[in-house]
Amino acid sequence: MSDYTSDKSTERSKLRDLGVAALEQGKLMQAEELLRQALQQLEDEGEADDCLTRNLMKLADEYADQSLFAEAEGLGLIALKQAQANSAIDSDLHNSLTCYYDGLADTFLRQRRYGEAEKMFEQSFAIDKALSTHEDPCEAHLGWVNMASDLHNIARIVGLQGDYVRAEGLIREAMEIDLQHMEAFLSSHDESYLGPASFVIATKDIYPLAQLCALQKKYSESERLYLDALAICREHSRHDDLDVADLLDSYGLLLREMGREEEAAKTEEEANTIRRK
Numbered sequence: 001m002s003d004y005t006s007d008k009s010t011e012r013s014k015l016r017d018l019g020v021a022a023l024e025q026g027k028l029m030q031a032e033e034l035l036r037q038a039l040q041q042l043e044d045e046g047e048a049d050d051c052l053t054r055n056l057m058k059l060a061d062e063y064a065d066q067s068l069f070a071e072a073e074g075l076g077l078i079a080l081k082q083a084q085a086n087s088a089i090d091s092d093l094h095n096s097l098t099c100y101y102d103g104l105a106d107t108f109l110r111q112r113r114y115g116e117a118e119k120m121f122e123q124s125f126a127i128d129k130a131l132s133t134h135e136d137p138c139e140a141h142l143g144w145v146n147m148a149s150d151l152h153n154i155a156r157i158v159g160l161q162g163d164y165v166r167a168e169g170l171i172r173e174a175m176e177i178d179l180q181h182m183e184a185f186l187s188s189h190d191e192s193y194l195g196p197a198s199f200v201i202a203t204k205d206i207y208p209l210a211q212l213c214a215l216q217k218k219y220s221e222s223e224r225l226y227l228d229a230l231a232i233c234r235e236h237s238r239h240d241d242l243d244v245a246d247l248l249d250s251y252g253l254l255l256r257e258m259g260r261e262e263e264a265a266k267t268e269e270e271a272n273t274i275r276r277k
Contacts, residue, residue, distance in 0.1 A: 012041040016052045023059055028066075031059055032075065039082065048086040050093055053079055057103050064107045076104045095131055098124040098146070102153070109157065118157050125150035138188040144181040148174040152208070159212065168212045175205035195236050202232035203243050207250070214254050223258075226251040245274040 019034030035056055042049050056079035063072035080100040087094040105120035128150055131143030155170035183197035194200050210225035226247065233244045248271035255264035 008041055008045060009047070012038045012045070012049070012052075015041070016049065016055070020051075020055050023055060023062070028059060028062055031055075032071075035059060039078070042082070046089075048089040048093065050086055050090075050096070053082045053086055054099075056082065057100055060107070061103055064103075064110060067110075069107060069111050072107045073104070076100070076107055080104060095127060098127050098150075101127075105153065112160075114157050114161055118154055121150055121153045121157070125154070137184070141181050141185040141188055144177050145185045148177040148181075148205075151177075152204070155208075159215075164212050164215045168209065168216070171205060171209045171212060175201065175209065178205055198232050199236040202229040203247075206232075207247060210254075211250060214257065219254065219258050222254055223251075226254060242275070245271040248274070 015034050015038035019031045019038060022028075022031035022034060035052065038049075038052055039056065042052060056075060060072045060076035060079055063069075063075065080097075083093070083097055083100045087097060101120045101123040105117040105124075108114075108117035108120065125147060128143045128146040132140050132147060134140045134143060151170045151174040155167040155174070158170065159167035178197075178201050182200055186194060186197055186200070206225050206229040210222045210229060213219075213222035213225060230244065230247050230251065233241065233247060237244055248267050252264045252267040252271065255261075255267060
């Protein structure tokens, strides 16, 4: 590396670090100016700077949180483009592209631009699907579990548009993946703090499936799913776990929908008792 190139890299790193500091202080416009300057130098160098790219996306997310969607989308697209350039230089960064697609999807989703959001999540799904074929079993399990999460994200978009049948199908597909791969993923990635696989599946898959069945007025199936999820959560959670309280609240709504007011009241009181402890 020439002295000139080294000096440019050092200057870019300083601009990036100043931008990150401004971002941490909530000075978004200042952060954007500094990060854009660093990005311009990065493009001239033809190097990969994952830290800079991640903070560009973080800034985009901050804009989205403030409902500054034009700024969020513009910066998010710049971050995605640079992340793609980074992955072309360093193939180890390819799988991290999902963070940028998901971030843009969230920005679109907040604006009810459902079609564009779904396309972003589909891009993440394609990357995770490729990862699921990795020769390293740990990486493969991560790919499978991430695919299930991608399906949940797509199901959420579909459900928001009222297509509960398709959303249910996507959640069931995700649950099948989790049933096959969640336990191996938890053990291979030291994620045991999340609880056993059955607990994760109960809260991640069975619970939303019960909600979708209720929305379709498939009350008997919905109740069965709620009771299954509650039984699993009670077995593996502390007695005051908020996961159980949330399930109870949702189950209470189902009971009211079915006209079982007395049972609903008892269920909701149990949820409130858990929250008061």
